[in-house]
Amino acid sequence: MSSSQLSSTATLEYVNTMGLIMGIVILSISIYVSLSRPGSKSLPDGVKPYSALPGPPLWPVVGNLPQTVAFLKQDAHAHHMIWLTFANRYGGMYRLHIPGHRFIVVSDPAVLPDIIGRPGLPKWAAYENVIPLVSKTKVHTLFTTPHSDDPMWKAVRKALNPAFSPDAIRAKFGLVVNKCEELCSLMSGFGPDKDMEAQDLMARLTLDVVLQAGFGICSQYLGDLQPVPLMQELHYAMDESFRTFSEPLRGMALKLMPWLPAAAEREGHFCRLYAIWDRWIQQMRARGPCSEDDDSMWACISRVKDPASGKQLEGDQLQAEVASLIVGGLDTTAQTCSFTLALLAAHPEVQEEVAAELEAAGLLASRGKPQPRRLTYADLSKLPYLDAVVKESMRMYPVSASGLGRCTREPTVIGGYLIPAGCDVQINYYAMQNAEANFGDPQRFWPQRWLRTASPDAVSAAAARHSRESLSDNVNRLARAFLPYSAGPRSCIGQPLAIMEIPTVLAMVLGRFKVSLAERMGGYEGIISGQQNSFTLSLKGGCWLKFAERCRL
Numbered sequence: 001m002s003s004s005q006l007s008s009t010a011t012l013e014y015v016n017t018m019g020l021i022m023g024i025v026i027l028s029i030s031i032y033v034s035l036s037r038p039g040s041k042s043l044p045d046g047v048k049p050y051s052a053l054p055g056p057p058l059w060p061v062v063g064n065l066p067q068t069v070a071f072l073k074q075d076a077h078a079h080h081m082i083w084l085t086f087a088n089r090y091g092g093m094y095r096l097h098i099p100g101h102r103f104i105v106v107s108d109p110a111v112l113p114d115i116i117g118r119p120g121l122p123k124w125a126a127y128e129n130v131i132p133l134v135s136k137t138k139v140h141t142l143f144t145t146p147h148s149d150d151p152m153w154k155a156v157r158k159a160l161n162p163a164f165s166p167d168a169i170r171a172k173f174g175l176v177v178n179k180c181e182e183l184c185s186l187m188s189g190f191g192p193d194k195d196m197e198a199q200d201l202m203a204r205l206t207l208d209v210v211l212q213a214g215f216g217i218c219s220q221y222l223g224d225l226q227p228v229p230l231m232q233e234l235h236y237a238m239d240e241s242f243r244t245f246s247e248p249l250r251g252m253a254l255k256l257m258p259w260l261p262a263a264a265e266r267e268g269h270f271c272r273l274y275a276i277w278d279r280w281i282q283q284m285r286a287r288g289p290c291s292e293d294d295d296s297m298w299a300c301i302s303r304v305k306d307p308a309s310g311k312q313l314e315g316d317q318l319q320a321e322v323a324s325l326i327v328g329g330l331d332t333t334a335q336t337c338s339f340t341l342a343l344l345a346a347h348p349e350v351q352e353e354v355a356a357e358l359e360a361a362g363l364l365a366s367r368g369k370p371q372p373r374r375l376t377y378a379d380l381s382k383l384p385y386l387d388a389v390v391k392e393s394m395r396m397y398p399v400s401a402s403g404l405g406r407c408t409r410e411p412t413v414i415g416g417y418l419i420p421a422g423c424d425v426q427i428n429y430y431a432m433q434n435a436e437a438n439f440g441d442p443q444r445f446w447p448q449r450w451l452r453t454a455s456p457d458a459v460s461a462a463a464a465r466h467s468r469e470s471l472s473d474n475v476n477r478l479a480r481a482f483l484p485y486s487a488g489p490r491s492c493i494g495q496p497l498a499i500m501e502i503p504t505v506l507a508m509v510l511g512r513f514k515v516s517l518a519e520r521m522g523g524y525e526g527i528i529s530g531q532q533n534s535f536t537l538s539l540k541g542g543c544w545l546k547f548a549e550r551c552r553l
């Protein structure tokens, strides 16, 4: 490391440490002020004041110092686990005492209708951290627009619907199958002893699919295994944007001191990222206008007219919408596939259940049948156990772990409490889907809990507490606390593509290979301790797996 880099690192460390000390001083003052603030005087009947919300006492500092330090400094990527600990301790809606910041975390599904889709609750400011990933002029996109009554948001969402219609998704199925064939050949070539990093492989496959299916760009990232510039730049940018959020003083320091090597490095990465988006847009434009029956994402976006000017989207606005679709579909789908493979590798008995289901459908390779029949679109709806496995994996490791963030603009009743204006409200999907109140034995990877045909003794411990409820009610109750794609008007627009792509990848890979954890993962414990949350949930250090061909076992 050069001396200038060292001094840059030292400066940033100094700024962060000073920030921490200042934070503690400000915190102490604000705790004093907030404790001496009188409660709300007149409340509607049955509504409790904000101050009555349970929560960690004087969080973050007093009584929770280790977690505070972890959160503020070393391990901001682990905050989803802290939120879960608090959900189990303080219940389905609690507040955090953060200096100068009102913040509630919700994991009780009964409270969701008070938040999701409610007019007057815009997306919170944290979404703005996504903007620099997709736009150099910092324009809002479908994902970041705060209000769902925004005319531009409505126009883009409406225009994009055909790209995710059942017919459009079915039409892309063949492309996904071809990519999975390519993936299987690659795995077969590496042999059973090679450690393969599933997150990288899945991201390559997903990027090839979204670029080709959505934007007509025939990339070969899966085939050539060279570093993928978009993934390199995007992951740097995500990490950097996340740090701006978790270490605000670092972001400020980099802005105020552009001569620091770290600032120049940041600038270089973002320039390269924007150049990639630019290049792809030029490629798409070079193909000329789209035909009327083209329902690709690119064709749909190209048809959007700005409600204010009546003109088609262009420049950075167009590029940002395209980029946000690619970013939205990339790590989410890829990490879901890799978490599911890792969980199956760590639970061989569940993997064998999947194999039995695939075998019954003629989709499993074996010594006597090295080439199983080709997966069809119709097969996807006939694999209930695989579907339950995907649900269980998405329950335990929802890639959008931080869930949904909204902000109150005026005093608002949520979950029976009067929440003051200016409060950030988070439905933390990780906490909700792993909370003991919502799922029996939540730490157990147990796909059976999702099966309506499960035998009575397969009913979860939570269902046992509701002993008179039918299995079907049990599954419906679980589904209320399960929102990996979110819900309401701002739910995931790409869900139809993901729910076609994920089981296709899994059915084809598991039909050909037996998956096991590489030694370096350190067993199931390694999955639990390796999880990190920045924009999406992933495994720190990679998801290392081995793939042994079933026809050679």
Ligand code: HEM
Pocket (backbone or CB within 6 Å): 142, 143, 144, 157, 210, 324, 325, 326, 328, 329, 330, 332, 333, 336, 399, 400, 403, 404, 405, 483, 484, 485, 486, 489, 490, 491, 492, 493, 494, 495, 497, 498
């Ligand atoms: C496993 C796969 C996926 C998961 C778990 C997932 C999850 C989510 C969630 C939870 C949201 C709501 C976020 C919030 O309100 O904060 C969301 C929104 C969104 N997703 Fe996905 N997503 C997936 C795949 C995709 C794909 C394949 C695409 C596009 C190709 C996509 C594009 C988007 C966009 C554009 C939004 C913003 C929608 C709006 O606000 O109107 N996602 N996604």
